[in-house]
Amino acid sequence: MNTAATASPSELVLAERTAGGMGLITLNRPQALNALSLEMVRAITQVMRDWQHDASVKAVAIRGMGKVEGGFAPFGAFCAGGDIRFFHQAALAGDDALAAFFTEEYALNHLIHTYGKPYIAFMDGIVMGGGMGLSQGASLRVVTERSKMAMPETRIGLFPDVGGGYFLSRLPGHLGEYLALTGHVLKGDEAVAAGLADGAADVARLPALWQHLADTDWSDGQAVQRWLKAELQQPVQDRLAHLGEINHFFGLPSVAAIVSALEASDSAWARETAAELRTRSPLMLHVTLEQVRRARSMPLGDELRMERDLVHHCFHLRGAQTSETVEGIRALAVDKDHSPRWSPARIEDIGADEVQAYFASPWAAAQHPLAGLAN
Known part of the structure; x- marks a missing residue:
């Protein structure tokens, strides 16, 4: 893979730019299921802004490092949300970093929704809260058989933020109200049926798909998206249980x-x-x-x-x-x-x-x- 590292202020966010035109982001905090810190939000934002108007970057893809027995793997957990222990400590201490976190995270969510070039989210494993904020604005949202997706904020006395009101309210019928209030966890095929993902890939195929993105000389961003979309599966079940x-x-x-x-x-x-x-x-x-x-x-x-x-x-x-x-x-x-x-x-x-x-x-x-x- 012919890549060049992109300067990032955080080892918790790995960024590389390929010779073929991909910008690749890896969330690298697997021991915390890639829960977002302010440092990570700032690192992702910097990289995304650097690439947004760089003509050599034709599309961006993001994934999360996962934990496996004895170490880590390049997939397995996308992002479990914000670092809620930090929220607790900062709130009680009156730390201004708490306000900065939410302001900058929501600005990043907006940047993703309005990016202007393909942005692809590999939503393997846990995708909750802030992880949904990093993925729901994507032009292509990929899930797997081990995806677990939810907006569980009411469980901690919060509300579905990171644009949750925007993307949940636009789901069919009153599914948005149900997911927002209950925090119900969707599996990968259910997420596609709900309209919160665009297609699925088997976990075993993820490394090869990522490698192909990195190794190919892409003509433009739409070619990236067309190729990957053609590689995805659509679930056999296209209707959620209990929808009526x-x-x-x-x-x-x-x-x-x-x-x-x-x-x-x-x-x-x-x-x-x-x-x-x-x-x-x-x-x-x-x-x-x-x-x-x-x-x-x-x-x-x-x-x-x-x-x-x-x-x-x-x-x-x-x-x-x-x-x-x-x-x-x-x-x-x-x-x-x-x-x-x-x-x-x-x-x-x-x-x-x-x-x-x-x-x-x-x-x-x-x-x-x-x-x-x-x-």
Whole structure:
């Protein structure tokens, strides 16, 4: 493979430019399932911007290093999301790096969606949260038989960010509401059926596909995309299970109505879904439903600005000590007691004013951290 390394400020992001016109990015934090740090966000952004207007780079592909017995492998985990332990520590310490992380991550998500040349995401293994932000704006999204894809933020008292409101709200019917509220994990073939991936490749084929991308002298970016798309498989099953029930229940007007109807149903799936929702942050379920439904009619730039407002409030509206997000991360990843103390504790106890407060921007339009993002 004839490649040249591209300068990167982080060993956690490996970048190389091939003689044939590919820009190749490898997330290199396998011990943490490639969870994103601010350092990684900045490194990816720098490389992407360097290549965006470089005519010698005709297309970009991104993958994640995985863990195997006794070491690491070039595939296996794409990205498990943001570094939530950092979120917890930074919030409690009042560290400005927390605000910088979200501003720069969302700007990177916008860059990916609007890149202007093919950007291909190999979504093998875990693809959650920030990993979805790195992949859903891709022009070609590749999954495998071991892909596990989700936006599980309500589990930690957050909402599906990184453009989650934008791409989930554009799924068919009310699938977006369902995935946003429950954090349900999709397998690779289910992700294709849902519209969150474009095709699948067997895990065993990934190294050869990547090598061909690197070794070929490409005429242009579209040739890259055409070749790889022709190599992908489409799943035999093109419809998600329970889609009729999902559209029925998750099209209801409020979280309380959704959960009440699920609990009243004779369907075992419905009752299990309601039980899952009862474990999530009641407040953030309400915020998330509002987010997805607002986002359905919003252009990308405005939607990301709304998310930046929301995430600011998640850590600051109540203060870090009483933040639902800080508490959710504590329970899941710090103390690991899996018993978050949500406040309010019940879905039925959330007032409309509490929800709407999250959507009031703390910044004037011209001073917004993402004011420069185009729609």
